[in-house]
Amino acid sequence: MSTFGKLFRVTTYGESHCASVGAIVDWMPSSTGLELTAQDIQVQLSRRRPGQSDLTTPRNEKDLHGVTLGTPIGLLVKNEDQRPHDYTETDLYPRPSHADYTYLEKYGVKASSGGGRSSARETIGRVAAGAIAEKYLKTVYGIEIVAFVSSVGKIHLPALLAPPSLAKLLATISREEVDKHPTRCPHQTTAEKMTQRIIRAKDASDSIGGTVTCVIRNVPSGLGEPVFDKFEAELGHAMLSIPATKAFEIGSGFRGTEVPGSKHNDAFVRRPDGSLGTKTNWSGGVQGGITNGEDIYFRIGFKSPATISQQQETAQYDGTSGTLAARGRHDPCVVPRAVPIVEAMAAIVVLDQLLQQDARKAAASRLPPIKTLPPTMVMPKKL
Amino acid sequence: MSTFGKLFRVTTYGESHCASVGAIVDWMPSSTGLELTAQDIQVQLSRRRPGQSDLTTPRNEKDLHGVTLGTPIGLLVKNEDQRPHDYTETDLYPRPSHADYTYLEKYGVKASSGGGRSSARETIGRVAAGAIAEKYLKTVYGIEIVAFVSSVGKIHLPALLAPPSLAKLLATISREEVDKHPTRCPHQTTAEKMTQRIIRAKDASDSIGGTVTCVIRNVPSGLGEPVFDKFEAELGHAMLSIPATKAFEIGSGFRGTEVPGSKHNDAFVRRPDGSLGTKTNWSGGVQGGITNGEDIYFRIGFKSPATISQQQETAQYDGTSGTLAARGRHDPCVVPRAVPIVEAMAAIVVLDQLLQQDARKAAASRLPPIKTLPPTMVMPKKL
Amino acid sequence: MSTFGKLFRVTTYGESHCASVGAIVDWMPSSTGLELTAQDIQVQLSRRRPGQSDLTTPRNEKDLHGVTLGTPIGLLVKNEDQRPHDYTETDLYPRPSHADYTYLEKYGVKASSGGGRSSARETIGRVAAGAIAEKYLKTVYGIEIVAFVSSVGKIHLPALLAPPSLAKLLATISREEVDKHPTRCPHQTTAEKMTQRIIRAKDASDSIGGTVTCVIRNVPSGLGEPVFDKFEAELGHAMLSIPATKAFEIGSGFRGTEVPGSKHNDAFVRRPDGSLGTKTNWSGGVQGGITNGEDIYFRIGFKSPATISQQQETAQYDGTSGTLAARGRHDPCVVPRAVPIVEAMAAIVVLDQLLQQDARKAAASRLPPIKTLPPTMVMPKKL
Amino acid sequence: MSTFGKLFRVTTYGESHCASVGAIVDWMPSSTGLELTAQDIQVQLSRRRPGQSDLTTPRNEKDLHGVTLGTPIGLLVKNEDQRPHDYTETDLYPRPSHADYTYLEKYGVKASSGGGRSSARETIGRVAAGAIAEKYLKTVYGIEIVAFVSSVGKIHLPALLAPPSLAKLLATISREEVDKHPTRCPHQTTAEKMTQRIIRAKDASDSIGGTVTCVIRNVPSGLGEPVFDKFEAELGHAMLSIPATKAFEIGSGFRGTEVPGSKHNDAFVRRPDGSLGTKTNWSGGVQGGITNGEDIYFRIGFKSPATISQQQETAQYDGTSGTLAARGRHDPCVVPRAVPIVEAMAAIVVLDQLLQQDARKAAASRLPPIKTLPPTMVMPKKL
Known part of the structure; x- marks a missing residue:
């Protein structure tokens, strides 16, 4: 599937050499809103590959005042480098340890652009979605995600x-x-x-x-x-x-x-x-x-x-x-x-799990205490 | 969630010290059926823990002649060793590197039986489900799954x-x-x-x-x-x-x-x-x-x-x-x-992915060939 | 699929004439727990069909003191009326407006017991699951679900x-x-x-x-x-x-x-x-x-x-x-x-949606207010 | 969720008055491909609302020769009529039988653009996705979907x-x-x-x-x-x-x-x-x-x-x-x-169910016949 997550959900499209890549981000939490700007996203896109993945359509920047609404966010990055296919040799050879051969086996079609969906270009949508998730995590919990080599x-x-x-x-x-x-x-x-x-x-x-x-x-x-x-x-x-x-x-x-x-x-x-x-x-x-x-x-x-x-x-x-x-x-x-990219996927997992636990906790917190609960099940008091 | 898989799906319940553990296995392929006996399942249960996880209710063994029907299969293993809780000390201490503390944090309830769902007993349902998946994989593709220490x-x-x-x-x-x-x-x-x-x-x-x-x-x-x-x-x-x-x-x-x-x-x-x-x-x-x-x-x-x-x-x-x-x-x-357990989870993943690819391939195989397809996209002939 | 729901999830198995029918209920909210007894469930099972659907295995009644823990609940109703198949005529005829024909078309196997999974017996699992959901809805929100002819x-x-x-x-x-x-x-x-x-x-x-x-x-x-x-x-x-x-x-x-x-x-x-x-x-x-x-x-x-x-x-x-x-x-x-049955399915839908909205609301409620929010987006005060 | 379907999956974003609406269509079947042109999609978009929903970005029209590849398809329709919000009165009143009030209750934010996601504009993505599904259904099965008032x-x-x-x-x-x-x-x-x-x-x-x-x-x-x-x-x-x-x-x-x-x-x-x-x-x-x-x-x-x-x-x-x-x-x-819109949603449901049944049938068809199958379970021969 091209979707990741149960509640906070990211769906991506696009591959190498096609006109654009993008993502739809669903279930971004919002109340009186969270200020989200294109810059929040661009920072991580530029760390991924400087100058080659400019976010062109943060969906609703102007009319919605840069505030998330809880509704899905569409993201699009155009491909500047959409060269026509000119490698005749790779029409004959599946490249070793590339996805050329396995994609052909899966789809029955040779994607002339090489690895197709497994291309690194697809990760642009993830990085953008992760930056959005991270904005929430940082604002609300002070969560810090740092990856390094x-x-x-x-x-x-x-x-x-x-x-x-x-x-x-x-x-x-x-x-x-x-x-x-x-x-x-x-x-x-x-x-x-x-x-x-x-x-x-x-x-x-x-x-x-x-x-x-x-x-x-x-x-x-x-x-x-x-x-x-x-x-x-x-x-x-x-x-x-x-x-x-x-x-x-x-x-x-x-x-x-x-x-x-x-x-x-x-x-x-x-x-x-x-x-x-x-x-x-x-x-x-x-x-x-x-x-x-x-x-x-x-x-x-x-x-x-x-x-x-x-x-x-x-x-x-x-x-x-x-x-x-x-x-x-x-x-x-x-x-x-x-x-x-690692940071982005981490942010997506944490926010998705946070939303799930929020559901459990909020629902459980409304239950009245049980008087007959055996002592062994009672939550101990903190000192 | 207590369910794994997209098409071939396994849902389990049960934890340590409770009356039974079990699973529901959905989307087991069937045509004129696949002969499935309790023995097929019991072999792996016994490798997991001899003598302590006897399958008592292979749902439909008798009336359905041991043949799978494509409909969900219910599995149940009773807990013979359902002792009352007698460790007063663990009422005071969360055991280090156990799930006692994190479960309390998650559910707000102390499961007196210790690790609760993360107990190894829960894996009985998985092993049974995996044995079912494996029967199909072996029968149809000769797939062999062997794990070792x-x-x-x-x-x-x-x-x-x-x-x-x-x-x-x-x-x-x-x-x-x-x-x-x-x-x-x-x-x-x-x-x-x-x-x-x-x-x-x-x-x-x-x-x-x-x-x-x-x-x-x-x-x-x-x-x-x-x-x-x-x-x-x-x-x-x-x-x-x-x-x-x-x-x-x-x-x-x-x-x-x-x-x-x-x-x-x-x-x-x-x-x-x-x-x-x-x-x-x-x-x-x-x-x-x-x-x-x-x-x-x-x-x-x-x-x-x-x-x-x-x-x-x-x-x-x-x-x-x-x-x-x-x-x-x-x-x-x-x-x-x-x-x-490793073999069981491997079988579940392979069958689930096989079913997904079967959907793709079967649907694609019905499309007529395209005459105008550019040469670079044509699937090459085998020598 | 044999599962309904996104967060509160019900998975059923079983059909007419097989040994038992049952369900696994996942994500029942719990805090210091919700008292749940077999009787809570039996009431609705008896309204469905008196005397023929006695709940035999409320999973954890004894050892868990009748308190839900937030973990999945296994439910089982044995089939007392598991007669051998004796209608030779229906071996020849697909019954009009029954599922005999369509099941054969779907599964390629004639389920001798007739409608198979579309049997009314399968609904036992739903009614039990619905009764569990309803217990929460009534306890916490005073939600009342009443169906009538x-x-x-x-x-x-x-x-x-x-x-x-x-x-x-x-x-x-x-x-x-x-x-x-x-x-x-x-x-x-x-x-x-x-x-x-x-x-x-x-x-x-x-x-x-x-x-x-x-x-x-x-x-x-x-x-x-x-x-x-x-x-x-x-x-x-x-x-x-x-x-x-x-x-x-x-x-x-x-x-x-x-x-x-x-x-x-x-x-x-x-x-x-x-x-x-x-x-x-x-x-x-x-x-x-x-x-x-x-x-x-x-x-x-x-x-x-x-x-x-x-x-x-x-x-x-x-x-x-x-x-x-x-x-x-x-x-x-x-x-x-x-x-x-209608009441049960209604309860399942409401609880599933409640949990989803709980996730949204809880996550949104933690966001700090935005100072620059345009007036048109501000939530109006109540009089 | 903003996604519909289990295998053939449509995810939409966008609402009234925002910069664009769109969809990602996943799991479109392909073999040596299915010729898909922007025109295939535009026909239904124009029936939905002539002249106001022109498809601007059929993802990969040029480089991929108008052939589907089995990978996700991104769709985008720009909003020409993205007027600033000028109705001061609706800032005070939730419109009767509109979604203004319920959205505020759900999201805690007043979407100034009115009904937000429940806007009819969102259906553009569905109509486009449905047209894509329909192309397959018509090509392969001659399926005809006709709705009327x-x-x-x-x-x-x-x-x-x-x-x-x-x-x-x-x-x-x-x-x-x-x-x-x-x-x-x-x-x-x-x-x-x-x-x-x-x-x-x-x-x-x-x-x-x-x-x-x-x-x-x-x-x-x-x-x-x-x-x-x-x-x-x-x-x-x-x-x-x-x-x-x-x-x-x-x-x-x-x-x-x-x-x-x-x-x-x-x-x-x-x-x-x-x-x-x-x-x-x-x-x-x-x-x-x-x-x-x-x-x-x-x-x-x-x-x-x-x-x-x-x-x-x-x-x-x-x-x-x-x-x-x-x-x-x-x-x-x-x-x-x-x-x-009705035709589009119908096409999406049929293709999604077709893919699921393709998985079942393909997997079952590979099983060898069982010799011991009781006569009552055997699929009858056609006359």
Whole structure:
């Protein structure tokens, strides 16, 4: 389906090389309204790809005074770079590790524009929708979503390897800091190494993958559905829907499977405000599929881009083996530009889950207390 | 929501300590019917937990001659072990890294039975539903789904580390082989080490996590939706909805992010039957969110069980810090029993996606060919 | 699909002649819980068909102290009357205006038990789910849902023809009053005529249809989604999913199409509590798809039962024309028993829409007021 | 939600007085593609409102050669008539039987542009989406969808009252015939009377309602889901989501409730091609929620437009009673323009149900026959 979300819902259309891409955003909360300007959206679009994804039609900017109304918002970004198809060779070859072959298998039609819907252009609609969701989350809950590049090839951000320094990084990192270096890695020495690694890939007409880590701060506890729609399951779904992703982990992730329960368990402590927090946060802010109020953090693996500027031995559509010629210059590493896309999908998941929990809580809060409730079921008082 | 799937849909109810758990399975395909017996389901229930999850009501076994009708199937497993709640201490303490606290935050009610819906008992309904889906997949496509334990703590199955031996393992592994050792690791030496590791955890009143790897063979190409519901996104969603999971990766996963594109790209080759296959399979059977006919394989990380038999320093619900006493014996490692749950969720995802692609293909196949179609869009003939 | 609802969701299974029918009810609101007993549900099951639909498994009655927890509720009613199939003739004939033929066309399997899922037995799950929803609606909002028989054949409840007497009836009618006469028509003289009409049908081995009218009182304003999921569209969907229904109208319905706008418009008046109400209620409590706080009322047409005890000239499955013999006694008029089913579906729709609006309102209420809001958009103060 | 459909899905945005309205159409079937031109869509847009709803952005007309690809289609119609809001009086008064009041109750914001999303402008997106669906239905199945005005006020098309003449009308009516008279009533004498009735309403600064009847020919049997998503329930949902609708009936509808079963039952007959048809068609093409291959016909009631050009005594938002002044000229009767909207929603429902049944049938057709199937379950051979 081209729609994501249960209550806060984003529907996108558009692919590479077509006239425009866009989205419809449904169920944006509104009361006396939330001021939303094109600029709120443009900031993230520009972080995705500067100068190439200008929002031309924020639906109702003028007549509605830049105020959201709770009704769906239409978004459109025109494609300036809508060149006619001129690569005759790719008419013969499905590009290795691209979606050319699988799309043909799915739709029975060769989309001449390459990967079609799996194109990175489609993500423009998501980034715009995420920026809208984020405006609400920030205004109401002070929720902060910050993603950054945590590895390029084998070069990893050192902080990730040590829980205490990781916790500190996650607690304080800001987008401004992330953007200080073009690789969007917030550790300058590592960022430089990453740049070298990317240049090396470029010089070799090759490409290299990496990981993005993201933290979401100030999310209320209680979000997520206990069984199939656990918070981390929805989040994983959202992240694995971003092109080129191959892996997702939350909290301690794969590494945590090696840590014994006695060390991995997050003991509770009383926070200054009287609520419960946890001493450690191996869980990554979710327990049993539901947020516990601690920082939510997760990591996503992006494979090396399939488009490379060197010859490849491979088969044509008809089975003939041959050599797919080297092509023009391409981006040898996409993780820096994936940062705002990760943030966007995170914002969409959080707002969708917030709306669901709002429904539960509001409906439950109207029930009168039960006198006969057994003591074991009573919610304990805070100290 | 308590429902998973778009067309093939599974809805479950039930939690720990309640009278029964069950599921409703909707949209099971049928024509002149598919013979389905209670035994088909019981096999996997018993692999999940021998002797404790007997299917008592396969809805229509007698009157409908064991034949599925395309209408929903109700499933019920009674809880024999429905003991009254007797742990007064857990009335005071939210257990660390359990769902006690987050459920209270979500529902405003303390479920005396502990983790409530996030209990492992809920997975009975999934395993039963998965067995039903699998019967169709095996009968019609010869699809084989085999999961196994690939690590316990720091003890990893060696094959995972070397692509060629991994490919061979994935191509041949069977459930019989997996079940030869109680740890469900198909490499006897490693399995023994895992057993020792689990015993060590047990002796220390501690617990240990691990990973499960799963392969799905013979899945047709073309499954998966290009944008939000990519095959791997649905698969990741399904796996991350299993209790205690923290990580998911498909194909080369996190490790693949370190491999340059020139090596990571899966070049095409002509298969003996004339169709296209790939030389390598770093992609794990999906490209652009859509299956390509190669083996689908993925790995899931399960954290160390939160229930341990040793004292823990932690806070009570009201914030008072204290010591949660050691409790009775518990399973120090759950990954061996997670194997059939992983297989079940995989079967549900594949059947749901198959039905969606069946709709697309059947509808498209009725369209007459277009004469004016430009050559670049025509599906190439096989050699 | 076998699921109804977006947030409050009911999934049913089961059909005629199978071992049991049941439902899973998801998203029942709970806080410190809502006391729910088997008796709450049994009352409506017994109104549906006395003595034949005893709830045997209210999931968690004992261990959970009869308190809802917000988690899904499993419901099961065993079929006492699970006779083997013994009508050889219906193996040859699709019964006219039954679902025998269309089910065969849909599923490719002849369900030996006749109408299969379209059987009235399936409605047991709905009635149980509706009773659960109603418990919340009544407890929290004092919402009252009362359906009654408004016509049998050509015998119509006179009040329906005159707006003022209709309004009065709708404002005061109770279930007790409805149940005073077995036809469930709240006007004794008309009820007697209806009885005579039903007896006449029975004596002629024939059947007769009728209409059910339903009122929902005390529904808050603001429920319903503006475009595709208008309140009346969801309500119509729910009602037209009840077996044997052919028509639905809300408020003035078909008759209202003949009334000029100047008379049909519901002018606003100030209610004693300062809120706005309407002088007339031709709209039936909804405007633009959204409830306005006035009584919601609607009417549903049920066709004459297709099962009749007389011979019918018709064709066999293979096309041979012949005579389908008279069969045993059947219910010549089903509308009295449809009353609790209509109430159940109404309750499900209202609770589902309430939860959706709760999400919207709760999320919107947290937004800070906007200072620059143009005056035309400001919500006016009440006098 | 702003999305309709399960597989073939339409999402709309936009309301009155905003910059544009549009839709995203998902899951349009495609193989070697279906030729789709802007003209295919424009025809119905122009029937909806000539000259005011020109499609400006059929997404990918040029680069994709007017061929659908199976991927989502974005549609946009700019609003030429985007006047600033200048009605100060409606800032004080909620217009009677409009959505002004209920929208304020729902969203907490006064949409200055009046009815907001319930505006007729929103239906542009639906009409465009329906035209796309219809192209497939016509190309592949020869499905014909024809709606016409069957009453204006108390003036009814005579054919509706007599089953035989109705059957004949439904079997032959075409859009060309419907469009011969501006009222879109296919009976010239009646059409003239309707015109007079509309003129009378106009002269009285009043408005008048009416009904639209629609037939869908050549729909395959087997469409519709047996329980909650019966074909007629989905159809009713779709129709009751059109602005100003208050009533829906299929087949014999309300009138059929007065006809005894012995007469109302549709006996089967062998069709010339060997398949089964029915002698009569009181059912309106559906039995048990599933299509039987006969003509599907239904009728929808539209209330008299709420906007009238005369003074109305009513209350202001703040409760003050007063007189809402007469406003400018408005359309005194909307049913003629509702005709293409009804056809569009019908097409959307049919294609969505076709795709679902395609999934069921394709999946079931791959199952091998069961040898042990009891004779009563075997599908009978055609003669």
